[in-house]
Amino acid sequence: MDTWQMIKEERAALVDALGKLSDADWDRPSLCTGWTVRDVVAHMISTANMTPPKFLGKMVGSGFSFQAMTRKEIAREKADRSNSELVEALRARIEARTAPPGPAQSWLGETIVHGEDVFRALGGYRDHPAGHLVAVADFYQGSNLLIGAKNRIDGVTLQATDTDWRHGTGPEASGPMVALVMAMCGRKPALDDLAGEGVAVLRDRR
Numbered sequence: 001m002d003t004w005q006m007i008k009e010e011r012a013a014l015v016d017a018l019g020k021l022s023d024a025d026w027d028r029p030s031l032c033t034g035w036t037v038r039d040v041v042a043h044m045i046s047t048a049n050m051t052p053p054k055f056l057g058k059m060v061g062s063g064f065s066f067q068a069m070t071r072k073e074i075a076r077e078k079a080d081r082s083n084s085e086l087v088e089a090l091r092a093r094i095e096a097r098t099a100p101p102g103p104a105q106s107w108l109g110e111t112i113v114h115g116e117d118v119f120r121a122l123g124g125y126r127d128h129p130a131g132h133l134v135a136v137a138d139f140y141q142g143s144n145l146l147i148g149a150k151n152r153i154d155g156v157t158l159q160a161t162d163t164d165w166r167h168g169t170g171p172e173a174s175g176p177m178v179a180l181v182m183a184m185c186g187r188k189p190a191l192d193d194l195a196g197e198g199v200a201v202l203r204d205r206r
Contacts, residue, residue, distance in 0.1 A: 047099060107180070113136075137167070158199050
């Protein structure tokens with residue numbers, strides 16, 4: 001399946017799930033340190049609206065600080081928008097194929113991982129097609145782009161318990177595919193959903 005089609009499907013499912021959250025949920029912390037649920041959704045809207053030229057211009061305007069640019073974009077997307085308006089803004093970008101520079105697989109990963117930054121923090125994972133999760137894991141296992149996944153999992157065997165996927169050598173960390181993907185991205189709470197001697201190795205890494 002085309003990666004952008006996967007992104008479309010993931011966004012559509014996420015929008016439906018976000019629409020069911022209470023107002024209190026939107027103000028809760030996500031798995032992204034310092035970000036609430038509102039912040040995460042605003043960031044996802046910003047990413048879906050971005051293009052390579054826009055990204056470069058905003059980086060210049062932020063002194064080439066990615067963190068500063070991200071903070072500005074989150075504040076801009078949140079400004080004067082209710083929670084339901086944020087949902088509708090993301091809904092309007094479900095079919096968008098614009099993004100900052102980078103391979104489409106990285107934006108599929110961002111869609112899944114940031115969605116779970118919200119829902120894992122609220123108590124549980126959402127369901128994802130196994131093929132989507134495998135596509136992201138296959139990308140992350142060979143890439144250090146932005147999040148350093150390749151280095152983080154070096155020397156650890158990752159074993160999915162709910163689909164046919166395995167990677168690496170060394171002590172094993174096993175569990176649901178979605179938890180493995182989150183662990184590859186350094187989300188520590190996801191390690192509580194894994195088992196095996198490799199979990200301790202991952203817990204000691206940033």
